[in-house]
Amino acid sequence: MAILKRTIPAAIAIAVGLSVLVAVMIPDPSLDAIGTYLINTAVIVAAFALFLGVINVLQVHARKIHSGQPGSVFSVVLVASMLVVLAIGLPSLPGRPSGPTQPVVQWIFNNIQLPIQASLSALLVFFLVTAIYRLLLVRSLESVVMLIVVLLVLLGQSALGLVPALPKLKDWILEVPTLAGVRGILLGVALGALLTGVRLLLGLERPYSD
Amino acid sequence: METIGLVLLLLTLPVLVFLTYRVRAGKGVELRPLPGLEELPNLVGRSAETGLPLHVSVGVAGIGGSTTAETWAGLTVLRQLAEAAAACDTPLLVTVSDATVLPLAQDILWRAYVRNGTPEGYDPTQVRLIAPEPMAYAAGVSGLLERESLTANVMVGAFGDEYLLMGETGARRGIHQIVGTSDPQTLPLVYASADETLIGEETFAGGAYTMRLPVQIASLLAEDWARWAVAAGILVAVVIKLLL
Numbered sequence: 001m002a003i004l005k006r007t008i009p010a011a012i013a014i015a016v017g018l019s020v021l022v023a024v025m026i027p028d029p030s031l032d033a034i035g036t037y038l039i040n041t042a043v044i045v046a047a048f049a050l051f052l053g054v055i056n057v058l059q060v061h062a063r064k065i066h067s068g069q070p071g072s073v074f075s076v077v078l079v080a081s082m083l084v085v086l087a088i089g090l091p092s093l094p095g096r097p098s099g100p101t102q103p104v105v106q107w108i109f110n111n112i113q114l115p116i117q118a119s120l121s122a123l124l125v126f127f128l129v130t131a132i133y134r135l136l137l138v139r140s141l142e143s144v145v146m147l148i149v150v151l152l153v154l155l156g157q158s159a160l161g162l163v164p165a166l167p168k169l170k171d172w173i174l175e176v177p178t179l180a181g182v183r184g185i186l187l188g189v190a191l192g193a194l195l196t197g198v199r200l201l202l203g204l205e206r207p208y209s210d
Numbered sequence: 211m212e213t214i215g216l217v218l219l220l221l222t223l224p225v226l227v228f229l230t231y232r233v234r235a236g237k238g239v240e241l242r243p244l245p246g247l248e249e250l251p252n253l254v255g256r257s258a259e260t261g262l263p264l265h266v267s268v269g270v271a272g273i274g275g276s277t278t279a280e281t282w283a284g285l286t287v288l289r290q291l292a293e294a295a296a297a298c299d300t301p302l303l304v305t306v307s308d309a310t311v312l313p314l315a316q317d318i319l320w321r322a323y324v325r326n327g328t329p330e331g332y333d334p335t336q337v338r339l340i341a342p343e344p345m346a347y348a349a350g351v352s353g354l355l356e357r358e359s360l361t362a363n364v365m366v367g368a369f370g371d372e373y374l375l376m377g378e379t380g381a382r383r384g385i386h387q388i389v390g391t392s393d394p395q396t397l398p399l400v401y402a403s404a405d406e407t408l409i410g411e412e413t414f415a416g417g418a419y420t421m422r423l424p425v426q427i428a429s430l431l432a433e434d435w436a437r438w439a440v441a442a443g444i445l446v447a448v449v450i451k452l453l454l
Contacts, residue, residue, distance in 0.1 A: 025215065046273075056335070123375070130378055131378055131403050134403065135402050186410075189392040189411055193280075199226075205286075205423075
């Protein structure tokens with residue numbers, strides 16, 4: 001059983017990972033073909049995961065509706081919308097495409113989903129103001145520094161030009177300390193991601209088996 | 211670019227293996243304190259006391275894209291929380307944005323309950339797929355933070371601007387929040403709304419701090435060695451540029 005539970009999954013994962021890595025690193029048509037085949041297989045597996053996702057959404061919201069939890073009316077709307085879009089999008093009409101390119105599904109996406117998402121994005125401005133207000137209340141040295149820098153950058157971008165030195169100061173803040181900090185963070189993230197990948201590739205970290 | 215990647219990989223491999231053996235031999239190291247990660251076990255304890263669930267998010271990305279490592283970091287934190295939650299019989303509420311993460315998160319929870327000897331405690335709907343679009347996911351999670359009574363909100367993974375929608379809702383409701391992400395543009399938003407912040411590479415250190423596995427501690431050490439090498443390389447390049 002240990003072979004089934006530990007060794008075989010680990011061996012498959014390591015072999016597939018290394019094969020794709022070698023195909024990416026070494027330009028060779030036969031290695032490329034193997035790599036592409038494995039990636040396509042992963043895409044098919046991911047499509048099955050989407051199917052599991054649909055079942056999960058139905059399970060969670062059916063339970064909410066059944067038990068009459070607060071906000072279950074939203075669950076009714078969600079499940080109904082999902083079923084309607086699936087019913088419209090899945091069957092192929094003669095001479096018309098099915099799926100996401102189906103005209104009615106496209107209309108729903110462009111006229112319902114997109115405007116809602118755009119409205120939520122617009123709301124972020126107000127959330128940003130409340131976040132800054134919260135920073136004002138924290139009163140730690142870091143939050144004071146952050147607030148001063150935010151104000152200097154904002155004033156530096158102002159078109160009024162009352163203080164000529166401010167745009168230059170804003171440019172210096174963005175190009176010197178900010179850029180240096182961002183590069184430091186990105187270097188650290190790159191090293192962290194690299195080592196996470198190595199641990200997974202070598203099977204040193206195996207969440208897919210006991 | 212591929213060549214640089216291959217060179218880095220080949221340089222990192224022996225260093226990681228060497229350091230893993232060193233740590234296994236008992237030559238451990240003191241890890242610098244990271245309040246965000248050290249607070250995690252306390253959150254589970256608090257959740258057990260109050261009986262209220264703990265919300266965990268592993269970001270808006272999935273497995274297979276350029277942000278897989280961040281998602282993986284979130285899953286590592288989830289694993290630690292799931293083990294503790296199964297031991298204390300505390301409910302976890304996990305939300306995911308990508309369908310590829312759903313079976314992984316469910317599997318992590320299931321294994322935690324099986325290891326604890328209480329497989330009947332596992333409920334697959336503890337993990338919820340909210341929406342594949344980041345903004346839709348954020349709207350779903352902020353609704354959840356608004357409606358449900360929660361002990362804390364732990365979010366580790368890939369997040370963009372949409373984080374603010376969730377972070378501010380949590381902060382407004384007074385929910386204790388621990389958030390870690392690696393996107394420099396999102397980090398100021400996280401800093402403004404979370405109680406504890408994991409900045410950039412700190413998100414990848416979750417396993418080393420919480421599970422203390424030799425390979426994960428060795429990975430942190432290898433990261434430090436690589437950091438010194440990169441810093442030295444930058445200094446040497448600057449000096450050469452100045453002299454020539």
